[in-house]
Amino acid sequence: MIITSEQVLSALKNVEDPDLKKDLVTLNMIKDLKIEGKNIKFTLELTTPACPLKDMLKNACLNAVKHFVAADAEVEIQITSKVTKPADGGQMKGIRNIILVSSGKGGVGKSTVASNLAVSLAANGAKTGLIDADIYGPSVPTMFDLVGAKPSARETEEGKTLILPIEKYGIKLLSLGFFADPDQPVPWRGPMASNAVKQLFNDADWGELDYLIVDLPPGTGDIHITITQSFPIAGAVIVTTPQQVALADTRKGLAMFRMAGINIPVLGVVENMAYFTPAELPENKYYIFGKDGGKALAASFEVPFLGEIPIVQSITEGGDQGSPVALDKNNPLSDVFWDLAGKVAQQIAINNAEAVNC
Numbered sequence: 001m002i003i004t005s006e007q008v009l010s011a012l013k014n015v016e017d018p019d020l021k022k023d024l025v026t027l028n029m030i031k032d033l034k035i036e037g038k039n040i041k042f043t044l045e046l047t048t049p050a051c052p053l054k055d056m057l058k059n060a061c062l063n064a065v066k067h068f069v070a071a072d073a074e075v076e077i078q079i080t081s082k083v084t085k086p087a088d089g090g091q092m093k094g095i096r097n098i099i100l101v102s103s104g105k106g107g108v109g110k111s112t113v114a115s116n117l118a119v120s121l122a123a124n125g126a127k128t129g130l131i132d133a134d135i136y137g138p139s140v141p142t143m144f145d146l147v148g149a150k151p152s153a154r155e156t157e158e159g160k161t162l163i164l165p166i167e168k169y170g171i172k173l174l175s176l177g178f179f180a181d182p183d184q185p186v187p188w189r190g191p192m193a194s195n196a197v198k199q200l201f202n203d204a205d206w207g208e209l210d211y212l213i214v215d216l217p218p219g220t221g222d223i224h225i226t227i228t229q230s231f232p233i234a235g236a237v238i239v240t241t242p243q244q245v246a247l248a249d250t251r252k253g254l255a256m257f258r259m260a261g262i263n264i265p266v267l268g269v270v271e272n273m274a275y276f277t278p279a280e281l282p283e284n285k286y287y288i289f290g291k292d293g294g295k296a297l298a299a300s301f302e303v304p305f306l307g308e309i310p311i312v313q314s315i316t317e318g319g320d321q322g323s324p325v326a327l328d329k330n331n332p333l334s335d336v337f338w339d340l341a342g343k344v345a346q347q348i349a350i351n352n353a354e355a356v357n358c
């Protein structure tokens with residue numbers, strides 16, 4: 001029996017992407033199909049390299065070909081990805097998805113989540129950038145061991161000066177902290193801070209990025225308004241801790257993204273410092289600040305709950321030593337952040353599903 005491309009594609013039409021609710025052939029995810037006798041080769045092009053369904057989809061393709069075409073076929077599937085971007089146009093040149101990391105309250109772990117999210121996306125192969133727009137206490141220089149670092153600049157052919165983001169752990173980084181003395185407070189006036197933050201977006205040489213993560217200041221202030229009004233935002237990740245005081249502020253922070261004139265998709269809620277696990281009793285979880293508050297908040301706004309991050313010393317140490325814990329695949333905590341990155345990328349792919357894949 002001669003195997004034809006039509007047979008293989010018709011078999012693969014039985015495999016549906018559970019997020020995008022269409023089959024892989026209709027979604028144009030099957031590329032470079034080659035058949036030689038019983039040898040069938042093709043590429044499965046996902047919408048993000050951090051896709052949590054990668055293995056499941058690959059197995060489903062394999063089973064579909066064996067079941068509908070030939071049980072003894074040799075099937076070789078290569079996985080690649082092409083990150084989609086929002087449908088509504090107006091994207092910043094070269095930057096596919098801008099993701100805000102926000103919290104209603106300070107100190108809940110927003111920078112920790114932003115840094116580890118960026119590290120996890122980059123480690124999965126996504127072209128990733130990180131802007132630290134926290135005017136009150138930029139933490140990215142510390143979290144990436146770049147205190148005192150100064151970005152250089154280059155001149156374009158049109159005579160414009162562009163800041164060159166600093167590259168570390170495969171991520172392009174810019175922080176307001178790179179432009180200030182680490183020991184001197186900067187008393188930002190509203191418009192001055194907003195202009196400085198805008199420059200990090202507009203006057204930097206970001207090149208091509210799949211995801212640009214933005215670590216916002218806590219609360220709902222000028223910087224939030226400036227960024228949400230000036231740039232096309234793919235979505236916001238909301239970080240909270242379990243205490244009632246944090247949840248009450250998070251509620252306001254989340255509601256801001258839903259206000260008329262802002263209207264940014266909320267990708268979901270992350271509960272940081274959700275529970276404590278003693279090193280000697282790793283299976284015990286102590287919910288010392290309360291349980292399921294983040295989950296309930298996500299449910300009440302009908303947005304995804306993206307997961308719980310425990311309180312663990314290595315997260316603090318990783319932040320203080322400039323090496324985010326998600327970098328260390330031997331540390332089980334890196335799985336927590338990789339999982340979070342997968343869920344965020346998945347939500348973006350779902351939101352972008354109507355977009356033309358270009």
Ligand SMILES: Nc1ncnc2c1ncn2[C@@H]1O[C@H](COP(=O)(O)OP(=O)(O)OP(=O)(O)O)[C@@H](O)[C@H]1O
Pocket residue numbers: 103105106107108109110111112113134137139217218272273309310311312313315316317319320
């Ligand atoms: N899950 C965690 N386990 C242990 N330490 C954590 C955890 N999350 C954050 N931390 C630590 O708590 C401190 C505050 O975290 P981080 O700077 O990320 O918070 P933030 O919300 O960005 O703060 P700010 O409001 O100042 O911007 C840091 O020292 C960080 O390493």
